Amino acid sequence: MPKIPPKLRDVYVVGIGMTPFARHEGKTVVDLGSWAIRDALADAGLPFEAVEAAWCGHVGQGSTAGQKVVGAVGQSGIPVMNVENACASGTTAFRGAYMQVASGLADVALAVGFERMGRGALPMPKTPGEKSETPPPKQEPSKKPPPPFPSLFAGLFREHSRRYGTTVEQMAKVGVKNHHHGALNPRAQYRDEVTIQQVLESREIADPLTLLMCCPTGSGSAAALLCSEDVARQAEGEAIQILASTLVSEAANTAGDALHGVVEINARAAGMAYDLAGVKPEDIEVCELHDCFAIAEIVHYENLGFCERGEGGRFIDEGMSAIGGQVTVNPSGGLLAKGHPLGATGVAQVFEIVTQLRGGAGERQVRGAQIGLTHCQGFGGATGVHIFSR
């Protein structure tokens, strides 16, 4: 059984960089990834030569894409690890860099996530030679089947609604909030305010999920420089401490049980992180969580302990997750509005939380925020939760 890891060296984020999330036609992952790395180095005031190891999160951009991206900034012979965990690839890279510094194997480690994506819905990932583990959704014979991930989350909504009375309007409110936040974020892919009516009336993707309840595809990159206390003290960039780092996989086969698959792994990762950090859910003032679909955000309010099980719908209704609420959730716009270039997302969440804890988030600043949390789930794969403190 996984144990709570021992407390090792304190680790800090001392530099962050991020491209806008956008279509980025004509740009390669090397263009995007090296852009984010250069910005992170400049933010930290560190030369590339200070970096002792690089962890690169992406999904199928090439087995040595990390070497190409990092190598475009500098080639100093450092270990470069390409890591994949579906939508949690970026948080996995961040976790790797954390381990490298926490263990003393490096004083400065780079985490970078990047992705170039085409348009259209994602296919369900498969292992070659295997049948898909997800049964095809029920459909009217005359209709094109809805894409697999939206279908899965439509099923999650139906189950959450059946058990707790969660409504389509509550999902729409998540879309409104995150698009409002995205409108305040110059790096967000979508920067238009939307109304509840617009969310409800946008194109149906998988009944009852509409377009504005689903995250878009896009391209982009984010990078973070992690370092020891000694380096943090000397670097230019304001250092934000990582109080907890967790990464877990599923503890049971959850195929065919939509709700369980979006609850257990996430609640467990969060519980471990709170224990490690010595903080409680009510201490979190700002949070970036994995809102791949609006219903996911509602369930994650509960998973992260911001409210009781079944109270996620009420939480959005009462404005508890808006800027100025109990805990500001996805001030960046989240996956719904900021966008979701798969491998970039986990590190982009860190970019937002570090920006917030430094007080540099401008119009979307959560005033006086001291403690923040990132949560990222790669479906069928991994969940990573990290807690930060200024």
Place this chain on the structure above:
Amino acid sequence: MPKIPPKLRDVYVVGIGMTPFARHEGKTVVDLGSWAIRDALADAGLPFEAVEAAWCGHVGQGSTAGQKVVGAVGQSGIPVMNVENACASGTTAFRGAYMQVASGLADVALAVGFERMGRGALPMPKTPGEKSETPPPKQEPSKKPPPPFPSLFAGLFREHSRRYGTTVEQMAKVGVKNHHHGALNPRAQYRDEVTIQQVLESREIADPLTLLMCCPTGSGSAAALLCSEDVARQAEGEAIQILASTLVSEAANTAGDALHGVVEINARAAGMAYDLAGVKPEDIEVCELHDCFAIAEIVHYENLGFCERGEGGRFIDEGMSAIGGQVTVNPSGGLLAKGHPLGATGVAQVFEIVTQLRGGAGERQVRGAQIGLTHCQGFGGATGVHIFSR
């Protein structure tokens, strides 16, 4: 700049498992990977529940293939990291598991490498949207161009021959030796003895490289369980200590300089490993190195310090790398005869060295071997060197 990492906790390999390398038609990577893991657990005498983290090396088998492979053996919620570094993906997974135990983040970690491959030569890896960095080889207009990797290593041979007088016959002798070793290894993909004449007269792949100087494609998996000293003392499997673990990337852009790209990164990784382990090249009695092509083995004799620069050809001529020679190189048959299912290779090298140091290699045993080394290079990516002691 990368520093020599600090000495952390001692780490041991306490269980190993490996499928035969073969075509394995009809088997999935889940079949193959879970087979190797189960064998490693049985060898160690440990239940799956003892495993606290899993590192999975593969090349494009799916972003969460590791979760499917590990999950087929057990689902206990442990962190699962999918890592990629081209042909060094397996050694990267092993390095990750080493870090996890060495740092105290886990007492038992699993490294598993697996791959399902089709037939035919590998394409040169590309990052989407980028042009290939390798210029196309010169060709006669009437001829189909040779595949990219054999061409690259044909160029390496020509340069080594020009500088040091290395001959095609010396390459053929590497093929003869490794196929002889493979004939003694029940898990090898090719188990036929071959003569120098047969190697020279086999089909031309990229002049002057012939088929029997090139590693085949195939499928398979290997797994290793790494643990702390406390666990090693109690486990059933005989523990072999990891004296050194290194993973490095290229320190300069070596495109267009075939010899430099197969020298510098490897010599540097080996030098770091010798320093960490406190042993010298002449202490190594058994070695598994990355003989993707026969000329690579010759150059790696030099890179690993078994002989002086330029003396690799003489080294094979004088039988120094055969069983009973100065250092037995690739007793498993190496990539040339045992096979090379990409992600599996780095861990399969560990399988062989641990088997040898335990004295369990049967007909191919290197008598009384106490210290062994693995070397694995993912082209354009990473080199990992590990040193082991019984």
